Amino acid sequence: MKSTLFAALFAALLPLSGLAGATTYNIDPSHTYPSFEADHKGLSLWRGKFNSTKGTITMDRAAKTGNLDITIDMASVDFGHDKMNSHAKAPDIFNVEKFPTATYKGKSLKFNGDQLVGVDGELTLNGVTKPVELKVDRFKCVQDQRLKREVCGANATAEFKRTDFGINFGIPNFAPEVKLAIQVEAIAAE
Numbered sequence: 001m002k003s004t005l006f007a008a009l010f011a012a013l014l015p016l017s018g019l020a021g022a023t024t025y026n027i028d029p030s031h032t033y034p035s036f037e038a039d040h041k042g043l044s045l046w047r048g049k050f051n052s053t054k055g056t057i058t059m060d061r062a063a064k065t066g067n068l069d070i071t072i073d074m075a076s077v078d079f080g081h082d083k084m085n086s087h088a089k090a091p092d093i094f095n096v097e098k099f100p101t102a103t104y105k106g107k108s109l110k111f112n113g114d115q116l117v118g119v120d121g122e123l124t125l126n127g128v129t130k131p132v133e134l135k136v137d138r139f140k141c142v143q144d145q146r147l148k149r150e151v152c153g154a155n156a157t158a159e160f161k162r163t164d165f166g167i168n169f170g171i172p173n174f175a176p177e178v179k180l181a182i183q184v185e186a187i188a189a190e
Contacts, residue, residue: 022065069103073100104132
């Protein structure tokens with residue numbers, strides 16, 4: 001009797017302890033916006049974002065493992081400037097007709113204690129795939145009262161050279177370095 005009671009109690013507490021294994025979270029597109037900044041002739045930094053992102057994050061916090069599978073709709077690029085939005089979609093920059101999406105495949109999560117601090121993965125942009133490491137400077141999961149599910153959020157940053165992905169527009173007058181800032185929220189799948 002005691003062993004049955006103990007087993008039932010253990011099974012009930014298992015999901016709360018983080019030992020239940022991996023959880024899949026669906027990216028919330030209304031709370032996830034990859035943004036970037038890039039040089040404009042050495043005069044200023046132009047900032048833009050992508051308004052349409054989807055994907056999943058699978059994470060086992062107890063085992064400190066997981067992966068990401070994110071897809072960005074490149075046609076959703078938004079600089080807040082219609083002419084620049086149109087030019088960014090052209091063949092000499094994002095070539096949206098040929099490459100309508102960019103993807104990030106996170107292969108390995110990095111933790112410092114219980115805190116997610118980074119992701120090793122690969123960015124595919126303009127048909128070119130290169131390793132890009134995300135640094136996570138903010139990460140938190142909470143039980144959402146309205147959704148009745150766990151929601152996790154993070155802020156991640158990265159840097160890369162756009163020329164590594166074949167985006168050579170304006171070189172050498174425009175520097176090739178790009179900084180990413182990604183706000184993401186994801187909801188535990190039902």
